[in-house]
Amino acid sequence: xxxxxxxxxxxxxxxxxxxxxxxxxxxxxxxxxxxxxxxxxxxxxxxxxxxxxxxxxxxxxxxxxxxxxxxxxxxxxxxxxxxxxxxxxxxxxxxxxxxxxxxxxxxxxxxxxxxxxxxxxxxxxxxxxxxxxxxxxxxxxxxxxxxxxxxxxxxxxxxxxxxxxxxxxxxxxxxxxxxxxxxxxxxxxxxxxxxxxxxxxxxxxxxxxxxxxxxxxxxxxxxxxxxxxxxxxxxxxxxxxxxxxxxxxxxxxxxxxxxxxxxxxxxxxxxxxxxxxxxxxxxxxxxxxxxxxxxxxxxxxxxxxxxxxxxxxxxxxxxxx
Amino acid sequence: xxxxxxxxxxxxxxxxxxxxxxxxxxxxxxxxxxxxxxxxxxxxxxxxxxxxxxxxxxxxxxxxxxxxxxxxxxxxxxxxxxxxxxxxxx
Numbered sequence: 001x002x003x004x005x006x007x008x009x010x011x012x013x014x015x016x017x018x019x020x021x022x023x024x025x026x027x028x029x030x031x032x033x034x035x036x037x038x039x040x041x042x043x044x045x046x047x048x049x050x051x052x053x054x055x056x057x058x059x060x061x062x063x064x065x066x067x068x069x070x071x072x073x074x075x076x077x078x079x080x081x082x083x084x085x086x087x088x089x090x091x092x093x094x095x096x097x098x099x100x101x102x103x104x105x106x107x108x109x110x111x112x113x114x115x116x117x118x119x120x121x122x123x124x125x126x127x128x129x130x131x132x133x134x135x136x137x138x139x140x141x142x143x144x145x146x147x148x149x150x151x152x153x154x155x156x157x158x159x160x161x162x163x164x165x166x167x168x169x170x171x172x173x174x175x176x177x178x179x180x181x182x183x184x185x186x187x188x189x190x191x192x193x194x195x196x197x198x199x200x201x202x203x204x205x206x207x208x209x210x211x212x213x214x215x216x217x218x219x220x221x222x223x224x225x226x227x228x229x230x231x232x233x234x235x236x237x238x239x240x241x242x243x244x245x246x247x248x249x250x251x252x253x254x255x256x257x258x259x260x261x262x263x264x265x266x267x268x269x270x271x272x273x274x275x276x277x278x279x280x281x282x283x284x285x286x287x288x289x290x291x292x293x294x295x296x297x298x299x300x301x302x303x304x305x306x307x308x309x310x311x312x313x314x315x316x317x318x319x320x321x
Numbered sequence: 322x323x324x325x326x327x328x329x330x331x332x333x334x335x336x337x338x339x340x341x342x343x344x345x346x347x348x349x350x351x352x353x354x355x356x357x358x359x360x361x362x363x364x365x366x367x368x369x370x371x372x373x374x375x376x377x378x379x380x381x382x383x384x385x386x387x388x389x390x391x392x393x394x395x396x397x398x399x400x401x402x403x404x405x406x407x408x409x410x411x
Contacts, residue, residue: 032323038343039354048326060323068362069344069381077323084323099355146356155357161385187399222396238400251392255384272402280394283363284387302401 001262004125004141006149011046011124014138018122019050021136022092029055030092030120032084034064034075036107039096042150043124047094060084064093064110066103073110086115097125097147101132108132124149129310143310144262157259159252168221168249170256173200173211177220185220185241189274192239200225209236212256214249224253226260232306233261235271261309268308275301347380348390359384 006014022029035044041063048056062081065074075081085091091111098104108119121134129143141147148154160166177197184196203209203225213223221244225237235257240250261269270289273281278288286305293303343352344360353360361382382390 033326045330048330056326059326061326061329062323063329067344068360081323097356148356151357161389189399189401192399192401234402235400236402238395240396240399245396246393248389248392250396251388254391254395255388258388271400273400274398277394277398284391284394285362285364 001144001146001259002142003154004139004145004147005154006124006139006147008150011043011149012050014124015043015046016050018136018138019047022120023051023055025090025120028089028118030088030090030118031058031060032088032090033059033061033092033094034107034111035061036064036066036093036095036103040064040094043096044094046150062091064107066106068103071106073107075110075114078114082114085111086117088117090118090120091116092120092122094122096123096149097127098123098130098132098134098137099127101130104134105132142265144265159255160248161251164248167216167247168252169215170212170252171215173197173204173213173223175201177201177213180220182219185223185239186243187239188242189239192237195237195239210260212253214244214253216244216247216249219244221247222249222253224257226257228260228264228266231266232268232270233257233264233266235269238271258309267310268306270304270306272302273305275303278303278305281305344381346383346386348382348386351383353381353383359387361387363387 033044035041044061048059051059062085063076065076066072067074075085093104093108093111095104104121104123108121111119120136122136123134124138125147126134126137126140127143127145128140139147159170178201180197183198184193187193197220200209200211200223204211209225209227211223211225213220215221220241222240223238224235227234227236235254238250238253258269271281271286273286275293282288282305284307286307289304289306291304293301343354345351346353346358347363351358359382361384363380363382
């Protein structure tokens with residue numbers, strides 16, 4: 001997982017280049033521009049600044065938006081804009097970054113449906129996992145990378161949300177933890193309360209698990225046991241002591257776990273969820289794999305669930321609507 | 322009518338104010354720009370779960386609120402794949 005940062009100079013360099021390439025199209029130069037959303041809006045300004053003044057006067061702009069929630073495309077002032085879109089030799093559809101490609105592909109389909117003769121597409125940044133490739137693009141980044149540009153500051157990674165004061169020590173389990181007076185957590189779940197620090201240390205040493213603990217005032221408040229496979233991360237166990245719940249330690253451990261999964265280029269995170277909480281995990285976009293249900297008795301029944309880390313969308317649906 | 326490029330560049334502050342096309346976090350209301358705040362869809366609308374149950378509510382959260390919810394859930398109802406351990410309690 002790499003964070004790329006493009007400063008103003010770099011962005012302007014790419015903007016000058018795409019401006020020149022559009023000029024090379026001659027009579028096919030797109031005179032109608034459709035910046036996509038807020039990021040397309042920002043980028044279009046930099047490209048416009050790189051054009052000769054005379055060219056700028058010829059360009060008409062029709063901002064377009066894609067609503068991810070509703071999966072709908074909005075073309076600004078659509079009825080009045082259709083004639084321009086149809087008459088232009090080409091329409092220029094641009095956005096700053098493409099992740100899955102769903103937004104740009106949906107908008108492109110809409111512009112074609114409105115009668116655009118040709119749609120020329122551009123994005124400053126494109127992720128390798130995209131299902132849609134624009135005609136021109138600046139930087140191709142990895143599936144798990146993030147790219148920042150035209151920002152006054154670069155957001156750091158964090159373990160706690162902004163409203164929570166960070167506390168505790170997040171670290172790997174170590175041999176000395178086996179010597180603790182308190183041998184395990186009190187989670188209220190019988191099978192988990194049987195797992196000792198020695199068990200976790202053994203799993204780490206013998207079976208290749210990673211175990212991270214959150215230590216608070218000398219006590220272990222929570223832990224997560226994970227296993228990285230080639231394409232997935234299994235959150236094998238997560239437990240928090242009843243006395244230490246509600247302080248954000250669980251969020252910190254799970255956030256760190258996901259960061260590790262992304263850094264290892266995992267495509268998905270898997271876990272076993274207690275049966276009566278499966279709907280809540282579903283809401284957080286975990287999906288039952290249907291592979292297995294583990295019943296341990298004592299009302300402990302677990303479902304295997306999985307959440308994709310990468311951007312995906314139904315290509316069939318978008319191309320055949 | 323489409324606007325001219327000059328008009329478009331002048332009108333930017335109004336469009337920025339309207340946070341055009343940006344979805345907001347369903348919990349804290351922050352604009353969901355993927356690389357800055359994170360964009361985490363929630364709900365089951367697009368989930369392809371094996372049991373084929375009906376779809377539910379759909380929204381999106383920023384990364385902070387997503388992990389807040391996931392962490393709280395996991396603290397109250399631990400994630401487990403309990404396996405046989407070295408020490409048997411008899």
